[in-house]
Amino acid sequence: MKKDKLYLTDIVAVGDYVDYDLNEDGTGSIYNIEKRINYISRKAPKMKGSSYRGERLEQIIASNVDNFFIITSIFEPLFNNKVVDRLLVVGESANLNCYIIINKEDLDQENLLSEWEKLYSTIGYKVIRTSAKNNIGLDKLKKLFTGKKNVLWGQSGVGKSSLLNKIYSQLNLKTKLVSTFNEKGTHSTVTSTMFRINQNTFVIDTPGIREIDPYGIRKEDLGHYFKDFLPYIKKCRFNTCTHNHEPDCEVIRAVEDEKIFPERYDSYLKLLDTIEQDIIF
Numbered sequence: 001m002k003k004d005k006l007y008l009t010d011i012v013a014v015g016d017y018v019d020y021d022l023n024e025d026g027t028g029s030i031y032n033i034e035k036r037i038n039y040i041s042r043k044a045p046k047m048k049g050s051s052y053r054g055e056r057l058e059q060i061i062a063s064n065v066d067n068f069f070i071i072t073s074i075f076e077p078l079f080n081n082k083v084v085d086r087l088l089v090v091g092e093s094a095n096l097n098c099y100i101i102i103n104k105e106d107l108d109q110e111n112l113l114s115e116w117e118k119l120y121s122t123i124g125y126k127v128i129r130t131s132a133k134n135n136i137g138l139d140k141l142k143k144l145f146t147g148k149k150n151v152l153w154g155q156s157g158v159g160k161s162s163l164l165n166k167i168y169s170q171l172n173l174k175t176k177l178v179s180t181f182n183e184k185g186t187h188s189t190v191t192s193t194m195f196r197i198n199q200n201t202f203v204i205d206t207p208g209i210r211e212i213d214p215y216g217i218r219k220e221d222l223g224h225y226f227k228d229f230l231p232y233i234k235k236c237r238f239n240t241c242t243h244n245h246e247p248d249c250e251v252i253r254a255v256e257d258e259k260i261f262p263e264r265y266d267s268y269l270k271l272l273d274t275i276e277q278d279i280i281f
Ligand SMILES: Nc1nc2c(ncn2[C@@H]2O[C@H](COP(=O)(O)OP(=O)(O)OP(=O)(O)O)[C@@H](O)[C@H]2O)c(=O)[nH]1
Pocket: 103, 104, 105, 106, 107, 130, 131, 132, 133, 134, 155, 156, 157, 158, 159, 160, 161, 162, 163, 174, 175, 176, 177, 178, 179, 181, 186, 187, 188, 189, 190, 206, 207, 208, 209
């Protein structure tokens, strides 16, 4: 399976259970990290000096979570299904409960939201449409959060912090001003933080991403993390089929028969290509 190699960028991640000693002056040291039940991660963005023998390190975003909320917006930034599909691969490969939030429904002038909602709910994902601006869908989200450890992840500017502020006003998280929204290089949230809402409800706000490459996924396993492919994968002629060029591929047949959405297959091929390029590199 995945994640057999661990060249970590972060030794401790948000959500870890740790043992620590605390000094009188408030400083302290962690001396034990409990084994993670699960975690979400990505390949650390390409940076000089961050590679180990040409490999990109794994960056852990959050650990020991119950629910993974993939947050998108319909506009500003424009809904990006490729990013959603990549985040779904992250969630599925970690065996997490994945939800898709489509925020800023107040900006949905071209009625795109319903189409994406339909696509993802047909596959079997729960889609929650929200507007932090107009207070839509907030009660639904609050209910899903309650009693769980939740992580919110998505592109920068989709409204992660705004939604959390609206649901839990005590958090008072920093968000972007509308006027500065289009300025490049500005992330309002710069580090992942977990907030305890009550005894057993936690939310983790994360910095927005620009790029997302799932870590440690082998190309012959990638199809297993597209849950709409699962009914067909077993029927491919080769059990190492990458559903790309191989003969008698049932996934390709299902795309041709319109049983798999072409948008999803396209995302799959792009991700497969990324993995292959990384192997050469
Ligand atoms: N029209 C509209 N604007 C929204 C909505 N939700 C958030 N915004 C605006 O979108 C911008 C970005 O919101 P943030 O909450 O900072 O986004 P974020 O996902 O936390 O961004 P990062 O912290 O950079 O990852 C702000 O200007 C918000 O006011 C919404 O439902 N509708």
